[in-house]
Amino acid sequence: MMSNHIKLMQGNEACVEGAIAAGMRFFAGYPITPSTEIAEISAQRLPRVGGKFIQMEDEIGSMAAVIGASLTGLKAMTATSGPGFSLKQENIGYAAIAEVPCVIINVQRGGPSTGLPTSPAQGDIMQAKWGTHGDHPVIALSPSSVRETFDLTIKAFNYAEKYRVPVIMLMDEVIGHMREKVEIPNREDLEVIDRKKPTSGLVDYKPYRIEDGELVPPMAEYGGEYRFHVTGLVHDETGFPSNTPKVAESLIKRLIKKIDDNKKDIFLYEEYKLEDAEIALISFGSTARSAKSAVDMARAEGIKVGLFRPITIWPFLDTEIEQLAKKVNKIITVEMNLGQYAIEVERKACKYAHVDKYGKLNGELITPDEILKKIKEV
Amino acid sequence: MSSRLINEYLREDKLPHIWCPGCSHGITMRAIVKAIDNLNIEKNNICIVSGIGCSSRAPGYMDFNTLHTTHGRALAFATGIKMANPKLKVIVITGDGDCAAIGGNHLIHAARRNIDITTIVFNNNIYGMTGGQYSPTTPQGERGTTAPFGNIDKNFNLCNLVKAAGATYTGRSTAYHVNMITKLVEEGIKNKGFSFIETLSICPTYYGRKNKKGNVVDMMNYLKNNSINVKAAEKLSDEQLKDKIIVGELYKTQEPEYTEEYKKIIESFQKER
Amino acid sequence: MATSLKIKNEKKLIVKSEWCKGCGICAAFCPKNVLSIENEIVKIVDIDACIKCGQCEMRCPDYAIYLGGKDDE
Numbered sequence A: 001m002m003s004n005h006i007k008l009m010q011g012n013e014a015c016v017e018g019a020i021a022a023g024m025r026f027f028a029g030y031p032i033t034p035s036t037e038i039a040e041i042s043a044q045r046l047p048r049v050g051g052k053f054i055q056m057e058d059e060i061g062s063m064a065a066v067i068g069a070s071l072t073g074l075k076a077m078t079a080t081s082g083p084g085f086s087l088k089q090e091n092i093g094y095a096a097i098a099e100v101p102c103v104i105i106n107v108q109r110g111g112p113s114t115g116l117p118t119s120p121a122q123g124d125i126m127q128a129k130w131g132t133h134g135d136h137p138v139i140a141l142s143p144s145s146v147r148e149t150f151d152l153t154i155k156a157f158n159y160a161e162k163y164r165v166p167v168i169m170l171m172d173e174v175i176g177h178m179r180e181k182v183e184i185p186n187r188e189d190l191e192v193i194d195r196k197k198p199t200s201g202l203v204d205y206k207p208y209r210i211e212d213g214e215l216v217p218p219m220a221e222y223g224g225e226y227r228f229h230v231t232g233l234v235h236d237e238t239g240f241p242s243n244t245p246k247v248a249e250s251l252i253k254r255l256i257k258k259i260d261d262n263k264k265d266i267f268l269y270e271e272y273k274l275e276d277a278e279i280a281l282i283s284f285g286s287t288a289r290s291a292k293s294a295v296d297m298a299r300a301e302g303i304k305v306g307l308f309r310p311i312t313i314w315p316f317l318d319t320e321i322e323q324l325a326k327k328v329n330k331i332i333t334v335e336m337n338l339g340q341y342a343i344e345v346e347r348k349a350c351k352y353a354h355v356d357k358y359g360k361l362n363g364e365l366i367t368p369d370e371i372l373k374k375i376k377e378v
Numbered sequence B: 001m002s003s004r005l006i007n008e009y010l011r012e013d014k015l016p017h018i019w020c021p022g023c024s025h026g027i028t029m030r031a032i033v034k035a036i037d038n039l040n041i042e043k044n045n046i047c048i049v050s051g052i053g054c055s056s057r058a059p060g061y062m063d064f065n066t067l068h069t070t071h072g073r074a075l076a077f078a079t080g081i082k083m084a085n086p087k088l089k090v091i092v093i094t095g096d097g098d099c100a101a102i103g104g105n106h107l108i109h110a111a112r113r114n115i116d117i118t119t120i121v122f123n124n125n126i127y128g129m130t131g132g133q134y135s136p137t138t139p140q141g142e143r144g145t146t147a148p149f150g151n152i153d154k155n156f157n158l159c160n161l162v163k164a165a166g167a168t169y170t171g172r173s174t175a176y177h178v179n180m181i182t183k184l185v186e187e188g189i190k191n192k193g194f195s196f197i198e199t200l201s202i203c204p205t206y207y208g209r210k211n212k213k214g215n216v217v218d219m220m221n222y223l224k225n226n227s228i229n230v231k232a233a234e235k236l237s238d239e240q241l242k243d244k245i246i247v248g249e250l251y252k253t254q255e256p257e258y259t260e261e262y263k264k265i266i267e268s269f270q271k272e273r
Numbered sequence C: 001m002a003t004s005l006k007i008k009n010e011k012k013l014i015v016k017s018e019w020c021k022g023c024g025i026c027a028a029f030c031p032k033n034v035l036s037i038e039n040e041i042v043k044i045v046d047i048d049a050c051i052k053c054g055q056c057e058m059r060c061p062d063y064a065i066y067l068g069g070k071d072d073e
Helices: A011-022 A036-049 A059-071 A082-098 A125-130 A146-163 A173-177 A245-260 A285-300 A318-327 A340-349 A368-377 B004-009 B025-039 B055-061 B074-084 B096-102 B104-113 B158-165 B178-190 B204-210 B216-226 B258-272 C002-010 C025-029 C055-059
Strands: A005-010 A024-029 A052-055 A075-080 A102-110 A116-120 A139-141 A166-172 A179-184 A229-231 A269-272 A279-283 A305-310 A312-314 A330-335 A354-359 B046-050 B065-068 B089-095 B117-123 B169-174 B195-200 B227-229 B245-252 C012-015 C035-038 C041-044 C065-068
Touching (some): A005 A146, A011 A036, A011 A075, A011 A146, A011 A173, A011 A179, A024 B074, A036 A052, A036 A075, A036 B258, A052 B074, A059 A075, A059 B074, A059 B104, A075 A082, A075 A146, A082 A125, A082 A166, A082 A245, A102 A173, A116 A173, A125 A139, A125 A166, A125 A340, A139 A146, A146 A166, A146 A179, A173 A285, A279 A318, A285 A330, A305 A318, A318 A340, A330 A340, A330 A368, A340 A354, A354 A368, B004 B025, B025 B089, B025 B117, B046 B055, B046 B074, B055 B065, B055 B089, B055 B117, B074 B258, B089 B096, B117 B158, B158 B169, B158 B245, B178 B195, B178 C055, B216 B227, B216 C025, C025 C055
Parallel strands (some): A024 A052, A024 A075, A102 A166, A139 A166, A229 B065, A279 A330, B046 B065, B046 B089, B089 B117, B227 B245
Antiparallel strands (some): A005 A179, A139 A312, C035 C041
16 A cells, blocks of 8 residues: 655645546646646646646637547546636536536636736636526535645546536635645545446437436547537437427526535535634635634634635535524625625525625735634624 | 438438538538548547537538537637547538637647648638628628628638648638549548648528629539639639639648657656656 | 449439429539429439439539439339
């Protein structure tokens, strides 16, 4: 048995290591601060494990190449930041409707537009959910440490493969560039999920046929046993386009349902000192680290505060937030934007608790002192 | 019942196709499967990728691995497919708007990499699917619904464009010169690198009507009477070649192919171990 | 050579009229005037003149006319 591997690592590096451990064998990207190291390290690492790296001509092309490679049987990923994330939206929608597993890393920086290229932000919360047009499913995760970036990248691939859905990792500049000690687990201790393949020897193979009681069709690959058609148009189980209202509705509803019905499996979060808390902070990503310190500082002064840290951003942790609201008197959302996650929290919590928000978007981290001040205000 | 070629290579249950009466896309699609038939390539080893537009509907009718992607992006999707499995013969079917306007960047970069993809553009000089807007290949002075007073944009010479960008095989044919399409596609598929075949197509419904080009047969005769083989064209002056369509194998060379070069990098690490 | 000629001669001109869109390309480019368009559908008007050259099949955008061999019937 191999001994555990301990390394000082950057978040962006941990992301690539996690991806390779999850089985990533294709990466297409385009240089953009502050995610570039993910492309650079992928270029270094992938050929060593028989994988492929390509720097595409633009962000749109990177997303397209990732989908092409995934349809050809490889676990595939791309990485970007705000401006590039905007460009990728077109084909993220394609991956959603054609049900192509893929992972999109967004190391968030200040926006809109070119914004603050080297400063952290958490302003892409809503874009991760609604960036591409039309109703569609999406999973988004947000790590708040380097080690968690490693773990969540594996999870991101697992969800992508299991549910045939694009999975977005909402990192931020701080998490991407911060260095921490990471203890890399042994391979055999990692849970790695591969896409389900169709059974061999089918006479009448249909690429989107769903087994009874299932919501995700098994996935063949180009160059394999079956020939099939894939389109971004609304399609029936044969994969061919259809204009029938019934087909359109049942397809989109199933795409949503395959995520909704599996929230238990997808919901990830951390609770910190919430047992007796009267005030709950809700914070994620790098901001949650400051929030955690603020909890300790407030507690030292006798204020009963705890932290709820969403790890899964989308689908929204609706039941968990409702439960939390029932337990505490006040909720303060803390995020590096003007209250994007707060909108969702208010929607679920306002019936039970007072919801306040603290946001900042000047490119500076939110400090524990600022949060403590806010706690004392409410 | 239909001919062996159609029966074997097209998805007959999807026919008749959606293209307008006299649209030449069906002719070109048949010429392509004829090339595949001549080369005797196993159907499962072929992947046909398209973007958006009239021409991009072709893969839906073709009984291979097929992918109908987003507008302009076919070559970027195809690049991912070819990288993931270099054994696949990857063919891109695209239109003039799809590959030269919204997909122009992907086109020149796929050519630059010399990745082994055969791209066939069905160039009908117009956006057909959206109802006749002018495209990057609409000749200057001609009309589209968005060029009601005549197009003032200069049009692209697509074969020159991709050659300059690094393609190792280019050829041009027309919907009249059907056997030539087949021959060029065969050579394009055989070329280990980026191959580009432009087929001038007719769009009687929009381009033809908008520009008073006569009926379907008139448009077909225009292609017949105004084309000149590249060999014959060599002897003529630019003045003599004005408004002529130069057809045939235009360019052929050998350069390292992208996925093979990448394979060498992978292999260098396997040796290391 | 003799065999292939024989097979070629056994081929028969077949119209699949449900796929015909009546564009007229086949009739216009048939070298022997075998075909005509009537009521927007192709009609064989002079089968005896047909030399089975296959131009119509090659040029039909809709796969509505072809030379069928024995296997095709």
